[in-house]
Amino acid sequence: MSAFPTAAQKFDPARANDYRAQSRIALAGYDACHELAACMLTATLGAGSTARVLVVGAGGGAQEILTAGLLEPNWRFTAVDPSAPMMEIALANLEQKGLLGRTEIHLGYVDDLTSDELFDAATLIGVLHHQPGEESKRQLLRSVASRLRPGAPLILAGNRYAYTSQPLLLAAWGERWRMQGATAEEVQAKLGKILEGADPPASEEVVAELLADAGFEQPTWFFSSLFWGACLAKRGKDHLA
Template identity: 65%
Template structure:
């Protein structure tokens, strides 16, 4: 059964994702570039590695950035939304990366239980899952497929949106900066308030990671509500 979070990412959203995501997240490409750099620093450069990319649909930007930096890495891309995964496959084809990527439509738990990875990414996913239980479950599913001590890049929104009115207004101004009308800005603000459930603080992010079997996380990128961390599976 398709999850409710996957149902949000239909054909219309997949078609606009590349443009919309770069407006909603100022520094979208920098975030993905730095994620690749942090993984390379953690794993050691120029070494073969198998990377699990959870929620890979849309731009496949994390794979593109990692592949450009490390030619000996291979990828397993997982996403429950067929339109989003199709969009990612188009980007992988355009960048000649399909031969380095296994693509799976579905959930992490659909992968073979004995398949293990040297590292993983979960970018832009956690805040689309309602409640702490599914957030912890997806982190636990990733943790179970990582080798001991393997790194995870976690990125997404944190803070309850309504608790940060200045950030929320600045986020609306970001859309205005990109040409949105006043009515469009208000529609975007209404949508973000109703459409996601991010962890309510950085402490909440750390708690979820600890409960799922990860160690302390290092934050290395921020943009308004967005945070990006590197953590490792506890040994």
């Protein structure tokens, strides 16, 4: 899942095919995070509400749409992802679950979307830590904010600590892979890959600062799994991102 070309290049056909299984090992509680994200959106928008939801980085399975769409039958979705192999997986899942008719597919970037029609909510799950440097993260959050109604909720989820700043969490992450059958050599290779392959915000405080700069209110954190955290933040009613 990604939103900018440098990140999109990571998700080639080979990685796209492995994504479903690998993501559930790398993130303990993958399904629970998505379920709670849907519950948080419903708690904010109201059960049985009608809403248009922007799903940024929907490729790789469209789990955000599958979960929220089951809970809220009146919601419609716009799925955005620049990776064709990842989007193909999302399309297959949406069609299988009968949600393709409620989803507009956009192979590209948030900046390509018109800003004339504003969304009632958005999700950004597993995307931000793939954006290199704070400026690209800030740009992405501003792009999302500019397409949301004032007061609309954003679900933001991803890794939110610098990996080397949390050696215990990094070691536990390696043990998680060993628990799933990886050898010691495979664990070291995976640890090396994560250290080179992503650039998470340095802390939850930095996440809050990035959100505030883009015009969002203070986030409410609702899920944590080692480096991963998920929060909900509303777009400020008086801020023009």
